[in-house]
Amino acid sequence: MLFHDVPVRVVKRSKEAMFPVVDIAGALGYDRQSLHDILNRNSALFVVFRREGVTLTGSNPFKYTCLTRDGVIALLSKIDYLRIKDPAKRQRIIEFQRWAAETLGKVMDGDLKSGQPWFEVFQKNVSVAQFLHRYLGIDYYDAITFAISRTERETGEDLSGYIRLIEETKSLRDLQGPVEFVSTEDLARKMGCSVRELCDRLYLGGFTRRSGRTVNNLTEKGRRWGKEKPYDQHDVFLWDTRIMPHIPSWWGSSE
Known part of the structure; x- marks a missing residue:
């Protein structure tokens, strides 16, 4: 949402719609800490209006x-208008109070969407994450976690369940032992087959795509186990050796 061209996220949880305090401060042009001081001084009042959101920056939780709508109105009513000398700023606070009440009400009634669908935003962020993984060698799970966290910040959508799933999957992967990445040639030697045979089997298992007989890219499935060498072009991959049990034989089963 935009208030006077300033983005304000609407966080929708269950049957509530809320504004992050940091976004309220930005919309008002008001000091964020001053708003938090008001909340803390009146904690008994705001306990019923105050909610906590959590997102991740990398692997670190950020709260x-x-x-809520009533909380926004209560917060603005606690601002000492008489101490604000700039009449334009006083008017902006009054306008924001009216705008916030109308906007959150429409969101909850379903008359107004809380912003661009989160999945569309997520898809854009995933493209950046894939670039980081593909060309800079950043861990695939860390890159996707980055995409989810950024989507949360941009849309206000609660995606913590997806982040927990990734963390659990990553922990399970790490428990299986240290990750060793090897070239296609080294992987073929470990499996006792030729490079050409291994490439055919990787394609058969859905880990790579082809243009004619040439392997030219990793599939989404392939990116879970492999990555392109940073700064190299197609056909140059590094593979997690734990992929070996998942590579199909010529008869279509995994070894």
């Missing part, structure tokens, strides 16, 4: 405070 932020949100307010």
Whole structure:
């Protein structure tokens, strides 16, 4: 959502719609800490209006405070208008109070979407994550976690369940032992077959795509186990050796 061309996220949880306090401060042009001081001084009042959101920056949780519609109105009523000398700023606060009440009400009634569908935003962020993984060698799970966290910040959507799933999957992977990445040639030697045969089997298993007889890219499935060497072109991959049990034989089963 935009208020006077300033983006304000709407966080929708269950049957509530809320604004992050940091976004309220940005929309008002008001000091964020001053708003938090008001909340803390009046904690008994705001306990029923205050909610906590959590997103991840990398693998570190970042908590932020949100307010319901009534909480926003209560917060703005606590601002000492008489101490604000700039009449334009006083008017902006009044307009925001009206705008916030109308906007959150429409979101909850279903008359107004809370922003661009989160999955569309996520798809754009995934393309950046895939670039980081493909060309810079960043861990695939870390890159996708980055995409999810950024989507949360941009849309206000609660995607913590997906992040927990990734963390659990990553932990399970790490418990299986240290990750060793080897070239296609080295992987073929470990499996006791030729490079050409291995490439055919990787294609058969859905790990790579082909243009004619040439392997030219990794599939989404392939990116879970392999990555392109940074700065190299097609046909140059590094593989997690734990892929070996998942590579099909010529008869279509995994070894």
